Amino acid sequence: SSEVTQDPSVSVALGQTVRITCQGDTLRSYSTSWFQQKPGQAPVLVIYARTKRPSGIPDRFSGSTSGNTASLTITGAQAEDEADYFCNSRDSSGNQWVFGGGTKLTVL
């Protein structure tokens, strides 16, 4: 079982704001990244180091952390944002990377 957990699915109306969360005690100590994966494609990094956005990622994507919860917020969700989203951090040893179980985002 993963040391970081996510809700399996979330939906959002087109143009609205949605927050996808990831919970785990290790998130207090270790940085979190977020990956977007669409069917048949490799994952894409959308947030790293809790809050940083790689070049080329739209600024509607943002990240934050509070306590043991990391969040990925999409402000003004677009149809092309429909995908699976995975958080990534370390386990309690700090030596193993772990992924959350993933959240399927549906844009209505």
Add this chain to the structure above:
Amino acid sequence: QVQLVQSGAEVKKPGASVRVSCKTTGDNFSAYYVHWVRRAPGQGLEWLGRINPKSGGTTYAQKFQGRVTMTRDASISTGYMELSSLRSDDTAVYYCATGNDIEHWGQGTRVTVSS
């Protein structure tokens, strides 16, 4: 422009081994760890481990200890992941990834385990 190019799809029988390669172009191969991640049908992303291309040092996910071996050939900027004693639930797409924040990913290699 960093690119990771993986080897082609594989079909294996239960109990066999599979080796997937990952060639890096466009960057210093030894600069960053190479991670291996898989996604099985209906499942999420799963980290298998990582290798330091400079030293060859490895860290494997506990789940795969004893079954996975990661190596590299720095002279051709290529990393390898071998998984042995394959079972049907090892059927998945296997990815290599690298970069300071694992921002560069290969295209994936589909491995099917079936009798």
